[in-house]
Amino acid sequence: MLVLLAFIILFHITSAALLFIATIDNAWWVGETFSADVWRICLNATNCTEIGYDFDDYATMQVVQATMILSTILCCVAFLLFLLQLFRLKQGQRFILTSIIQLLSCLCVMIAASIYTDRRQDFHAKNKQLYSQTSGGSYGYSFILAWVAFAFTFISGLMYLILRKRK
Incomplete structure (x- = not known):
């Protein structure tokens, strides 16, 4: 049981770390001479x-x-x-509230990455002075990490939904 608990905690911490990196790092759209994210564009x-x-x-x-x-x-x-429910929940009950919040986190990541995917060309095309310098490029690793974080938060949300507290 301790191995399963350690795996769940490690999986959740990994999900949070992926979200932090994807949100902060400047690599959603990259090219040879530029990088762009949801905060700034660097040439x-x-x-x-x-x-x-x-x-x-x-x-x-x-x-x-x-x-x-x-x-x-x-x-x-x-x-x-x-962690709070781990110590307060009665034996045999499920981690429903944790699951709901984690699935809401999953939904938010999906919304952000989907909007960026759909509107990425519009972001750069409407800003003509930047578009000429950022027209070529590809999705960067932060964008990919956002989609990986989506999968991780979805899986952990489902794990919490299924998980019952045991001794």
């Missing part, structure tokens, strides 16, 4: 432009930022709630 690794009010599609980018932050917070809350 030549030194000339960084914050995504602000002058950014044409700022409202949509704020949705991506907010849902990634919310998913990270929900994942951490779910972990703390799991």
Whole structure:
């Protein structure tokens, strides 16, 4: 039982770490001379432009930022709630509340990554001065980590739904 518990805790911590890296790191869209994420666009690794009010599609980018932050917070809350329920829950009961919060975290990651996938070209095309410099490129590892975090949070949410407290 301790091995299973250690695996679940490690899996959840890995999910949270993936969410933190995907939210913070500047590698959602990368090319040879630039990198872009949900916070800024950097040209030549030194000339960084914050995504602000002058950014044409700022409202949509704020949705991506907010849902990634919310998913990270929900994942951490779910972990703390799991630890609390681990000591407070009666034997034989399920970790339903932890599962719901973790699945909400999963939903937030999916929303953020889906919006970014759908609107990525619009983000750069509407900003003509940046588009000429960021037109070529591919999805970076932070974007891929966001989708991996989606899968991890979904699996851990299902694990909590199935998991019963045992002695």
